[in-house]
Amino acid sequence: MNALAAFPINSKWPAQHPERLQLYSLPTPNGVKVSIMLEELGLPYEAHKVSFDTQDQLSPEFLSLNPNNKIPAIIDPNGPSGQPLALFESGAILVYLAEKTSQLLSEDPATRYETLEKRLLGRTWIMGDEYSIADIAIFPWVRNLIGFYESGDLVGITDFPNVLRALDGFVARPAVIRGLNIPS
Numbered sequence: 718m719n720a721l722a723a724f725p726i727n728s729k730w731p732a733q734h735p736e737r738l739q740l741y742s743l744p745t746p747n748g749v750k751v752s753i754m755l756e757e758l759g760l761p762y763e764a765h766k767v768s769f770d771t772q773d774q775l776s777p778e779f780l781s782l783n784p785n786n787k788i789p790a791i792i793d794p795n796g797p798s799g800q801p802l803a804l805f806e807s808g809a810i811l812v813y814l815a816e817k818t819s820q821l822l823s824e825d826p827a828t829r830y831e832t833l834e835k836r837l838l839g840r841t842w843i844m845g846d847e848y849s850i851a852d853i854a855i856f857p858w859v860r861n862l863i864g865f866y867e868s869g870d871l872v873g874i875t876d877f878p879n880v881l882r883a884l885d886g887f888v889a890r891p892a893v894i895r896g897l898n899i900p901s
């Protein structure tokens with residue numbers, strides 16, 4: 718049985734692979750957090766484009782999944798206890814996927830909360846040697862700050878060599894390169 722059929726959003730963005738995790742998104746800094754995460758994890762998923770040009774995010778079908786009219790949102794047909802799970806808010810989705818796969822988030826409680834801090838001095842990634850969801854949450858925004866918003870000079874980005882070094886490492890990751898363009 719196709720569990721996705723019960724979700725109104727499936728009528729506007731029909732799943733070709735209903736057994737896969739469904740992503741409703743656009744490659745904005747919040748959107749790419751989830752596509753990058755899915756690419757990093759190698760989880761099978763299907764991406765649907767929610768176009769702002771046609772205000773798809775305000776359609777009744779999208780609002781049925783996220784009443785806040787914001788991408789990204791997901792439906793995991795194989796959620797907790799095997800039941801489908803709908804979820805929005807990029808941070809909540811990152812934590813959900815990290816917990817589902819036991820990847821990219823420390824299981825040590827102290828370290829988990831440290832993932833809220835920006836400490837790159839002498840560290841490869843936000844959390845140290847381990848790449849994590851903190852990097853996936855932060856670097857799409859740093860990239861846009863410098864690129865899309867052209868605000869690097871404004872914030873004096875060259876005064877933050879560790880941020881620039883980690884950003885270079887982030888955008889060179891194959892999963893990041895792929896995720897930045899999903900949905901195409």
Ligand SMILES: N[C@@H](CCC(=O)N[C@@H](CS)C(=O)NCC(=O)O)C(=O)O
Nearest residue numbers: 745747774786787788789806807808
């Ligand atoms: N706190 C939310 C913010 C999501 C968000 O602001 N999404 C923007 C694109 S980056 C959006 O969907 N805007 C459409 C609108 O407001 O109509 C998250 O992290 O998921």
